[in-house]
Amino acid sequence: MLIFVFLILRHKIPTNPKPILMQNIQKYITENKQRFLDELIELLKIPSVSADSAFSQDVLDTAYAVKTALDNAGCDTVEICETDGYPIVYGEKLIDPKLPTILVYGHYDVQPPDPMDLWNSNPFKPVIEVTEQHPEGAIFARGACDDKGQMYMHVKALEFMVKTDQLPCNVKFMIEGEEEVGSSNLSLFVAKNREKLANDIILISDTGMIANDVPSITTGLRGLSYVEVEVTGPNRDLHSGLYGGAVANPINILAKMIASLHDGNNHITIPGFYEKVEELSKAERAEMAKAPFNLEGYKKALNIASVYGENGYTTNERNSIRPTLDVNGIWGGYTGEGAKTVIPSKAYAKISMRLVPHQDWKEITQLFKTHFESIAPDGVTVKVTPHHGGQGYVTPIDTFAFQAASKAYETTFGKKPVPQRSGGSIPIVSLFEKELGSKTILMGFGLDSDAIHSPNEHFGVWNYLKGIETIPYFYKFFTEMKGI
Amino acid sequence: MLIFVFLILRHKIPTNPKPILMQNIQKYITENKQRFLDELIELLKIPSVSADSAFSQDVLDTAYAVKTALDNAGCDTVEICETDGYPIVYGEKLIDPKLPTILVYGHYDVQPPDPMDLWNSNPFKPVIEVTEQHPEGAIFARGACDDKGQMYMHVKALEFMVKTDQLPCNVKFMIEGEEEVGSSNLSLFVAKNREKLANDIILISDTGMIANDVPSITTGLRGLSYVEVEVTGPNRDLHSGLYGGAVANPINILAKMIASLHDGNNHITIPGFYEKVEELSKAERAEMAKAPFNLEGYKKALNIASVYGENGYTTNERNSIRPTLDVNGIWGGYTGEGAKTVIPSKAYAKISMRLVPHQDWKEITQLFKTHFESIAPDGVTVKVTPHHGGQGYVTPIDTFAFQAASKAYETTFGKKPVPQRSGGSIPIVSLFEKELGSKTILMGFGLDSDAIHSPNEHFGVWNYLKGIETIPYFYKFFTEMKGI
CATH class of the missing domain: 3.40.630.10 (Zn peptidases)
Known part of the structure; x- marks a missing residue:
């Protein structure tokens, strides 16, 4: 199910001031x-x-x-x-x-x-x-x-x-x-x-x-591309005392790879990602900005001190006319109670990208896969599994x-x-x-x-x-x- | 339990060529x-x-x-x-x-x-x-x-x-x-x-x-400092369609924060972290390098194409005389079967640092906490809980x-x-x-x-x-x- 953003477009509806009501x-x-x-x-x-x-x-x-x-x-x-x-x-x-x-x-x-x-x-x-x-x-x-x-x-x-x-x-x-x-x-x-x-x-x-x-x-x-990624380092879980610092830790590497998917302006760094994105005109954006939106109320409802997103766009633009990339799940290593000093063999993430009109989800999925595999350092192997998507x-x-x-x-x-x-x-x-x-x-x-x-x-x-x-x-x- | 690294020191042991054996x-x-x-x-x-x-x-x-x-x-x-x-x-x-x-x-x-x-x-x-x-x-x-x-x-x-x-x-x-x-x-x-x-x-x-x-x-x-970190974004899990790109996603932020803990040379970036680390002399390192170590066998045993660690040090140095930082566990969002398009409220990691003589684990834990909290962007809150440690x-x-x-x-x-x-x-x-x-x-x-x-x-x-x-x-x- 999907929820709205406050993009209001001017429109003219031919109204019938007194429609005939349904009976009872x-x-x-x-x-x-x-x-x-x-x-x-x-x-x-x-x-x-x-x-x-x-x-x-x-x-x-x-x-x-x-x-x-x-x-x-x-x-x-x-x-x-x-x-x-x-x-x-x-x-x-x-x-x-x-x-x-x-x-x-x-x-x-x-x-x-x-x-x-x-x-x-x-x-x-x-x-x-x-x-x-x-x-x-x-x-x-x-x-x-x-x-x-x-x-x-x-x-x-x-x-x-x-x-x-x-x-x-x-x-x-x-x-x-x-x-x-x-x-x-x-x-x-x-x-x-x-x-x-x-x-x-x-x-x-x-x-x-x-x-x-x-x-x-x-x-x-928005369209969607949903993928799962798996980073594999050593062939078994290792003791972090013996191997810590000497072999690639799949969690550290996965974190580094995910972090690199956005630049300092929170633009997505996948080559070609924005190529087909429709840029709205100033007039269109000005029209959008007229939508009722209370930033303080928004932050209060989520209990956050600040919103966060792509530089140069408003909150309403960020979640409607701009494509995004979010990690929806991440896991690896010991996640139970207490402590375990382990370097895991594998780490995983589920990642989804919201796409805007003209971006083709299959093409974006392929761009993601190619890029993500290309940024894996020596010492790990990476598997990208496309989940599903849509235009x-x-x-x-x-x-x-x-x-x-x-x-x-x-x-x-x-x-x-x-x-x-x-x-x-x-x-x-x-x-x-x-x-x-x-x-x-x-x-x-x-x-x-x-x-x-x-x-x-x-x-x-x-x-x-x-x-x-x-x-x-x-x-x-x-x-x-x-x-x- | 701890396992060795191949640091061999020269030593002289006064030997008794014929010790009296224990009976039976x-x-x-x-x-x-x-x-x-x-x-x-x-x-x-x-x-x-x-x-x-x-x-x-x-x-x-x-x-x-x-x-x-x-x-x-x-x-x-x-x-x-x-x-x-x-x-x-x-x-x-x-x-x-x-x-x-x-x-x-x-x-x-x-x-x-x-x-x-x-x-x-x-x-x-x-x-x-x-x-x-x-x-x-x-x-x-x-x-x-x-x-x-x-x-x-x-x-x-x-x-x-x-x-x-x-x-x-x-x-x-x-x-x-x-x-x-x-x-x-x-x-x-x-x-x-x-x-x-x-x-x-x-x-x-x-x-x-x-x-x-x-x-x-x-x-x-080596000494040890083990901490758990929690990054909180919005006060509840959100639909990534509506909020994706508009609020800080705790998983993306956690990944970014973890990635920033190492620089391009895989040095740890926490201010003061290396201050008390004992630097071994060239002679000592040369002595270490004489230890029997088969890099190809090491890589083959772990099924990795390459070792990975701090620039300027060998594998045996990286896991014995150098301090390290590893994520031992990470979790957040949806980690079950299939797909869920969620921006979670929270993401977590267990992080341990192996320390070398002269580094004080309580001091390092405090340095970590101060640094990690300081790098959290607006829009999330961060909690660092020290687990345990030792010299x-x-x-x-x-x-x-x-x-x-x-x-x-x-x-x-x-x-x-x-x-x-x-x-x-x-x-x-x-x-x-x-x-x-x-x-x-x-x-x-x-x-x-x-x-x-x-x-x-x-x-x-x-x-x-x-x-x-x-x-x-x-x-x-x-x-x-x-x-x-």
């Missing part, structure tokens, strides 16, 4: 609120951690739970589509071939919950607690926001439309179980099922919005789909949403465009403070219900506009 | 060989890992096993001496106050066995296997060499002397359970029990020798004790041992000198290839028995020389 939507949500929560909570109890094979049965169980939910919500057919990895749940309700078709994408897998000791409650025993951002309570659980909660909004929105006979168009659901590990099997599935997945627009809720009173729609995503993406805002989404938010939030670029990545979005020829609308209802990918992930009860309320309006307006 | 020692060892092995194997089965509190009961059990062994070997009294940590086993056999007293020191705790997956057999289910270095077999187990095996040689040597009525002097045993975690409670115990521990010489087998046909005695040890040590070779040891090796190995400086550390050796006023003789029987502190630690059966044979001769010659 508020009433339906109020009457079914507890059941909507209970059902999501049951789904959140299954630890569908796709990155860790210890949870493989749970991931499978979750796929079946999603199938049942789609059946119950009113899909005509729902299939568990096997892949070489975890299955894709595909469901559809096709009411009229002449009407538009919306393809809803989401994922039922979740990030690993660790570090476990920083959770205030069990990540797989959901609890509802009030927070400053969520006075009506938030569900705390791994996957609450990313993406089970946001995916389930679509299931419940479908239920409302079917049960009240207000579904205005055809709908297809494609819910996968490998988003958090690179969606590699989804790519094959999409390429092989172009006809089955044919649609007029793809709808995804796997991003966030600025605030509950500042709704926003994500219009840009960046920019959604045009002058389309029916964006306008329909904007109008949907305006109807339920009472104000126009802000278009914004996200610093995150949903690699399959550009794949969808390539394979299916469809654009994607990213309607996210999570908040930055929801701690996705972190301990104490949560999703506001208000946001969950607001999503269920807003989605049907997108269906309605999109169908109306396409029908014109 | 070869016979006794041959007849009891299987029992000696069986008893050691039982001791090795107890996982006395002092660094990990999960093993605390096992560490205690090992203390009691050592007590029983000392009782059985012929000590008059053996006590379990409680400390704030693991107990010290103290035993003694005092036959005549006019005779010299030898204090034997050893430890019954062991290093953690991880990484477990690199062991060929269970580290706590000892097996005997033949190796290239040990054609008569070696016992594979954590602690086989360091230090249970070497400590137990002294117990069995005592048994021989007592059972055959050949104990020539008084003997005290002090076997601790916290050597691998810094011996902090031993320091207090020694300071409080000066009279009880009074002795003429301290005897330790916790080092190694050059080869089975090149016996050697360790005459120098370096040099044993004089113009003493009765050294001469007695040398003569003992000459008697059982058939050739004079080589004095050598070790790169490792036994911090309590300098403490003993300070508190008890005694010198220490380091008679080690392990080999470099015995993989102490590593997976597949082992100890040669031949070496174990040769130790049991050699130790009584030290008692004999030391007593004879002191008696003159």
